[in-house]
Amino acid sequence: MATSQYDTIFQQIEVLLQEHAQLQVPIQDDTDLINDLGFDSLKLMEMLEDVEDIFDITYPLNDLANLHTVKDFVLQIQQITGGE
């Protein structure tokens, strides 16, 4: 069940990341948002606004400190949306 929810969020995030990333590389669990996708703080904020809209959530900026990889991001959104 949890894996399925993870995959659903991953697919949505994958689309968003490809739309906002400065560098186009295949999106995988261990893809790093800054080093691999070229996100800077401004681009990250723009992408987070889209994430908040799509998932109807509030993303606390405190979580940015622990956001490095795509997997981190998906798990954070899963937690905010109430999943495990």
Next chain:
Amino acid sequence: MGLLDKLVTIATTRETLLPEGIDPFNVVIEEIYSSTEGQIDGQRVILAGTNNYLGLTFHPSCIEAARKTLLEEGTGTTGSRMANGTFSGHSALEKELALFYGCQSAIVFSTGFVTNLGAISSLAGPGDVIVLDADSHASIYDACRMSGAEMIRFRHNNMVDLEKKLRRLGEKSTNALIIVEGIYSMLGDCAPLAEIAALKKKYGAWLMVDEAHSMGVLGKHGRGLAEAVGVEQDVDFTVGTFSKSLGAVGGYCVSTHPELDLLRYTCRSYVFTASPSPSTISSVREALRVVSSQPQLRTKLWENVEQLYRGLEQSGFELGPDPSPIVAIRLPTKEKALFAWKAILEKGIYVNLVFPPAAPAGLFLLRCSISAAHTPEQISYILKTFAELKPMMTAAT
């Protein structure tokens, strides 16, 4: 990886982006002639990027007050407010600020930046929530991080987004501190404060307004945006600075809540830093009297704002959304903004060059700030120069 390796990226960026000659981010004002003129790079220039909104840095009575105190009390306090750094002038200024705002409590800090660091990080903590506008000043972001509170950002001046974020908090909204600015420092636009105050009341939250750029500028008595839109009673905490309209350096927080006074024991930026020099405090006290007693300065400021904003608008520049003492000209690329900044300086006008992330929304800005002390002739020269250079700004790559 060595300690300094991370700085290589900055060095590379500086080499590729900055022109030979003067560095726009390390400008030295070699001589200062008045609140609107100085010398930069060997040339006499009009200062149109200084935040000196009322031109009080050279006000005779402010200078005299500072001079007198300098002679009587020396050059510095050599201590923090909590220890030996509170002189009678510091206490008197706090009483005068409280009176000016009609508040019970006021605390004076050493700069506007550390006011925000101290006040915000002491008021909010773990278990609380801070809801801040996306375009908030760096000091507000840093303070929020220091506080340990949950930190939520709403889109700049977007009331739908703010309400959505407050609604999602549920019962936690009563522990939420909304933080906005009277006038935003980069684009010069105002917060929709009446709507924000209404949302604050609806959700039982708390409201802090940073009036750094609006104190002395807005409101019948110069108290800022909250006074101008008639919501002072809904603002829990007002923070501000002495380094703009008041022409000195330092900061303050005022509140209708008497508990503010307890922050003196918890604010690290109050307890652990040297207090403002006594002469600075005296010039600020005098400047506050000038702000209160000379509303004609605000009238003159807004006449100058209209002249500059409308003139640049007529020349076809893309500006910030509202006329204000901060007039931001948007340019399409970093290279064009840099070219324009240099060209304007060579013509004898200093303005601020602002790149992201200091500028919001990825904008490249020439940020002008206008003063009541600017003459119509100086503003006409600024307008003429910008109009002449506009085609070159567009053509430069």
